[in-house]
Amino acid sequence: MTQLVNTNINGDAVGFNCETDETLLDVLRNRVGLTGAKEGCGTGDCGACSVILDGTLVCACLVLGMEAEGRKVETVEGLSDGAELHPLQSKFIEHAALQCGICTPGFLMAAKALLKNNPDPTEEEIRYALAGNLCRCTGYDKIVRAVQATAAELRGG
Amino acid sequence: MSADTRYTGQEFKSVGTRPLRPDGIDKVTGRARFGADINLPGQLVGRILRSPHAHAAIRSIDTSKAEALPGVKAVITSADLPDLTDGNREMFDILDNCMARTHAYYDGHAVAAVAAVDAHTARQALKLIKVDYEVLPHVTDVDAAIAKGAPVLHKDCFTRGVEPKPRKASNIAYRSEFGHGDVDAGFAKADVIIERTFRTEQTHQGYIEPHACVASISPDGTGELWLCTQGHFVVRQHCAELLGLDVSKLRVTPTEIGGGFGGKTHVWAEPVALALSRKANRPVKLVMSRDEVFRASGPTSATSIDIRIGVTKKGRITAGDATLRYSSGPYLGMWAELGAMTSFACYDMKNVRTVGLEILVNRPKTTAYRAPSAPMAAFAVESMIDELAGRIGMDPLEMRILNAAKKGTRSSYGPVYGPIGIGPTLEAAREHPHMSAPLGKNQGRGMACGFWFNFGGQTCTDLNITPDGSVTLTVGTIDVGGARASLALVAAEELGIPYDQVRAVVGDTSSLGYNDMTDGSRGTFSSSMATIMSARNAITILRQRAARMWDIPVAKVIWEAGCAKAVGKKYDNLAPLTLAEIAAAAPKTGGPIAGHNELVADGAGVSFATHICDVEVDPETGRTQVVRYTVIQDAGKAVHPTYVEGQYQGGAAQGIGWALNEEYIYGEDGRLQNAGFLDYRIPVCSDLPMIDTQILEIPNPNHPYGIRGVGETSIVPPLAAIGNAVSNAFGVRMTHVPMSAPRILKALEEAARDASEVA
Ligand code: FES
Ligand code: FES
Numbered sequence: 001m002t003q004l005v006n007t008n009i010n011g012d013a014v015g016f017n018c019e020t021d022e023t024l025l026d027v028l029r030n031r032v033g034l035t036g037a038k039e040g041c042g043t044g045d046c047g048a049c050s051v052i053l054d055g056t057l058v059c060a061c062l063v064l065g066m067e068a069e070g071r072k073v074e075t076v077e078g079l080s081d082g083a084e085l086h087p088l089q090s091k092f093i094e095h096a097a098l099q100c101g102i103c104t105p106g107f108l109m110a111a112k113a114l115l116k117n118n119p120d121p122t123e124e125e126i127r128y129a130l131a132g133n134l135c136r137c138t139g140y141d142k143i144v145r146a147v148q149a150t151a152a153e154l155r156g157g
Numbered sequence: 158m159s160a161d162t163r164y165t166g167q168e169f170k171s172v173g174t175r176p177l178r179p180d181g182i183d184k185v186t187g188r189a190r191f192g193a194d195i196n197l198p199g200q201l202v203g204r205i206l207r208s209p210h211a212h213a214a215i216r217s218i219d220t221s222k223a224e225a226l227p228g229v230k231a232v233i234t235s236a237d238l239p240d241l242t243d244g245n246r247e248m249f250d251i252l253d254n255c256m257a258r259t260h261a262y263y264d265g266h267a268v269a270a271v272a273a274v275d276a277h278t279a280r281q282a283l284k285l286i287k288v289d290y291e292v293l294p295h296v297t298d299v300d301a302a303i304a305k306g307a308p309v310l311h312k313d314c315f316t317r318g319v320e321p322k323p324r325k326a327s328n329i330a331y332r333s334e335f336g337h338g339d340v341d342a343g344f345a346k347a348d349v350i351i352e353r354t355f356r357t358e359q360t361h362q363g364y365i366e367p368h369a370c371v372a373s374i375s376p377d378g379t380g381e382l383w384l385c386t387q388g389h390f391v392v393r394q395h396c397a398e399l400l401g402l403d404v405s406k407l408r409v410t411p412t413e414i415g416g417g418f419g420g421k422t423h424v425w426a427e428p429v430a431l432a433l434s435r436k437a438n439r440p441v442k443l444v445m446s447r448d449e450v451f452r453a454s455g456p457t458s459a460t461s462i463d464i465r466i467g468v469t470k471k472g473r474i475t476a477g478d479a480t481l482r483y484s485s486g487p488y489l490g491m492w493a494e495l496g497a498m499t500s501f502a503c504y505d506m507k508n509v510r511t512v513g514l515e516i517l518v519n520r521p522k523t524t525a526y527r528a529p530s531a532p533m534a535a536f537a538v539e540s541m542i543d544e545l546a547g548r549i550g551m552d553p554l555e556m557r558i559l560n561a562a563k564k565g566t567r568s569s570y571g572p573v574y575g576p577i578g579i580g581p582t583l584e585a586a587r588e589h590p591h592m593s594a595p596l597g598k599n600q601g602r603g604m605a606c607g608f609w610f611n612f613g614g615q616t617c618t619d620l621n622i623t624p625d626g627s628v629t630l631t632v633g634t635i636d637v638g639g640a641r642a643s644l645a646l647v648a649a650e651e652l653g654i655p656y657d658q659v660r661a662v663v664g665d666t667s668s669l670g671y672n673d674m675t676d677g678s679r680g681t682f683s684s685s686m687a688t689i690m691s692a693r694n695a696i697t698i699l700r701q702r703a704a705r706m707w708d709i710p711v712a713k714v715i716w717e718a719g720c721a722k723a724v725g726k727k728y729d730n731l732a733p734l735t736l737a738e739i740a741a742a743a744p745k746t747g748g749p750i751a752g753h754n755e756l757v758a759d760g761a762g763v764s765f766a767t768h769i770c771d772v773e774v775d776p777e778t779g780r781t782q783v784v785r786y787t788v789i790q791d792a793g794k795a796v797h798p799t800y801v802e803g804q805y806q807g808g809a810a811q812g813i814g815w816a817l818n819e820e821y822i823y824g825e826d827g828r829l830q831n832a833g834f835l836d837y838r839i840p841v842c843s844d845l846p847m848i849d850t851q852i853l854e855i856p857n858p859n860h861p862y863g864i865r866g867v868g869e870t871s872i873v874p875p876l877a878a879i880g881n882a883v884s885n886a887f888g889v890r891m892t893h894v895p896m897s898a899p900r901i902l903k904a905l906e907e908a909a910r911d912a913s914e915v916a
Contacts, residue, residue, distance in 0.1 A: 021277070034187070040366065041447040042447060043835065075187065076185075077187045079186070085186075092181075093178065094177065096178070096639070100365075100414060100416045101184030102366040102413075135365070136807070138807050139845060139848050141806045
């Protein structure tokens with residue numbers, strides 16, 4: 001059964017039709033045309049699909065499209081302010097926190113959610129906060145450093 | 158064209174710096190397009206039906222109900238991918254793996270496929286396909302597969318590589334042997350000999366991006382394919398051959414690739430997507446689910462290795478002998494062969510023999526995984542070296558240094574080494590602060606070495622000077638982790654211009670000549686060589702153009718710091734011409750300016766690494782945590798040191814996962830029980846410490862800049878480094894990878910029991 005859903009994505013009012021069994025990830029990628037969130041597993045195990053829903057970090061593959069009704073969705077596409085990169089984005093590039101980059105959108109959203117709640121996390125807190133996001137390329141070293149550097153910059157500025 | 162590719166020892170301006178990567182912004186903003194991000198108008202959704210049985214004869218497939226379902230545009234079976242391989246066994250195996258013919262050989266083997274208007278319909282259609290299977294006895298274990306009475310996968314499999322040809326078919330597809338000297342005489346000289354059997358379980362490359370492609374074939378027989386792959390030219394070749402298309406009529410465009418590590422060097426679903434598109438006459442998008450990725454793509458070998466090494470009291474190795482059994486799935490591979498070649502490659506062996514046996518089992522076709530086959534062999538050899546050192550009361554580091562291969566050593570697999578890095582990485586380990594740092598309670602420190610060959614191969618690049626004097630570099634090797642930045646650095650270096658003036662892109666199969674895939678750590682090595690030659694060819698033309706602009710002999714024009722300069726007193730008054738000036742004048746001096754190069758990159762320098770690792774074992778549960786890790790590896794020349802570090806760290810992390818946790822678990826029924834990231838657990842951020850790296854630079858004599866491949870070696874040592882660390886903490890020798898908590902706990906309990914029995 002198809003249903004019309006009204007939601008807000010990255011600050012814009014968006015309406016879409018979706019089937020009852022479609023996930024928010026399906027909707028974002030296939031109906032709204034935002035392919036920044038990735039599907040690495042579809043079962044909530046890799047975090048590549050991480051988005052922020054009403055301020056809370058979620059796996060978009062575990063949320064139904066219809067659940068977005070009346071809510072606010074933030075995806076990686078909304079992270080920068082126009083051409084101005086979010087500090088996390090700049091630090092990820094600077095620190096080479098990405099190799100292939102498939103996990104990057106998910107990590108950026110997870111790191112954003114972390115820093116909002118905890119502006120001065122320890123290394124251990126960063127590692128546990130990002131433990132739901134898999135990266136197979138980097139060994140996480142440079143990701144953790146990029147998040148540390150961002151946190152320091154955000155606190156300093 | 159033959160060109161001088163020897164190392165010259167030049168000073169570098171760009172190479173060795175750490176600029177930002179050209180694809181960075183796209184990848185942090187969600188703009189980068191990966192395999193599953195490509196969409197075509199009118200595309201259908203493709204899905205594959207897979208065998209639930211580990212081994213079954215396919216009696217018949219009834220697709221009529223699926224075809225009748227509204228919205229279904231094509232249903233295919235092996236009949237739609239007929240055998241055009243003309244006796245080429247390797248191609249036939251690829252075809253059979255893409256779509257089973259008479260038999261399904263593993264849980265997950267493709268047997269049919271559909272293309273429908275949406276995913277929902279495609280899923281429904283799969284349920285309507287009726288396959289009549291005759292379930293056959295199966296074998297998934299590498300040792301069980303060669304035990305008496307094991308079900309034989311292929312009745313026509315008579316072990317190749319043995320004379321005379323065996324009389325009975327078996328699951329041993331191929332036997333290889335390497336070595337030199339007299340092993341028996343070597344063992345006779347040994348004071349201590351240890352013999353052991355090691356086992357490692359099957360792992361998956363675990364790329365986060367599942368295989369994905371969009372295929373489109375027109376009625377005129379031309380086709381287009383977009384996909385995530387490590388080798389689009391190879392994909393074109395294989396797909397064209399399997400579908401009976403002219404190679405030139407299939408255009409393959411690689412997308413960004415979300416990890417491969419060897420697992421995206423083959424075709425899997427792509428020929429199926431093309432066949433669906435041909436039948437439906439519409440574009441078809443086919444994306445594997447994670448479950449399919451685990452069940453039907455990838456994995457490395459499970460292994461069982463018998464090994465024997467002898468040493469003198471003074472620590473010199475007198476002989477090494479190993480028999481390596483590697484599972485290769487249902488089809489012949491070269492996995493045990495690579496294991497046999499790499500096992501003893503770190504050492505100066507007077508007497509050595511290794512035998513590799515390729516074992517067929519009812520598991521997915523084995524595929525390359527980063528330094529394929531080397532980690533398992535190194536687990537066996539490097540564990541034994543530590544144990545032998547312990548027996549003779551020698552520091553294992555010193556024993557390794559004493560036996561390390563060096564320039565002039567005949568390698569255990571044949572060739573004589575040039576300048577190599579094993580000795581220097583060991584010396585660096587000896588000096589490293591990690592080696593002498595204090596250890597805490599329940600902690601142990603281990604070390605191990607690793608080797609990988611590195612490949613060269615066919616390569617081709619285009620370097621175009623654009624009208625404004627900026628440079629486009631088009632390469633044919635896939636960028637798996639920052640190669641575009643490295644190659645732009647190389648072009649900038651050679652042309653004497655800033656990095657920002659060069660844009661490196663990966664060309665599709667229609668824009669360049671054939672390129673081998675990015676495997677064997679060859680991407681940066683070989684494409685940098687072709688880039689250097691392309692730039693030199695462009696410089697020749699730039700000098701000619703400058704000569705024409707000045708109207709002086711070309712011999713009087715040199716290229717320096719990004720400019721043409723006139724030499725000789727006579728031309729003192731001529732101001733240098735910049736690249737931009739020469740480019741702007743191009744329409745009047747002879748047209749567009751470009752440099753091309755095609756070559757077979759020879760002489761990829763071999764690569765060595767030494768790793769140091771501290772673990773902490775919880776004696777109650779056996780849970781093991783890596784608490785400190787150091788990678789020391791030779792890069793030849795690190796073009797972009799940050800990305801070299803990234804390769805070292807990523808490989809080590811994969812090795813750590815393999816060592817401690819990752820394994821394919823098959824049930825009695827031959828079905829894979831953990832086909833998902835929840836149960837096949839790769840390391841997460843909280844499992845790992847920072848991974849320290851030290852880059853050594855021992856120039857490769859066969860590359861103008863001294864570059865060696867760097868991508869693979871660092872997955873080789875971790876298995877043994879961690880095993881040795883556990884051993885040093887608790888005095889137990891781990892011989893089975895992964896060293897999961899239950900296995901370590903069992904080893905600790907057995908050791909405690911033995912100790913109490915002695916007491
Ligand atoms: S795709 Fe949602 S967690 Fe993996
Ligand atoms: S950069 Fe490739 S998975 Fe993280």
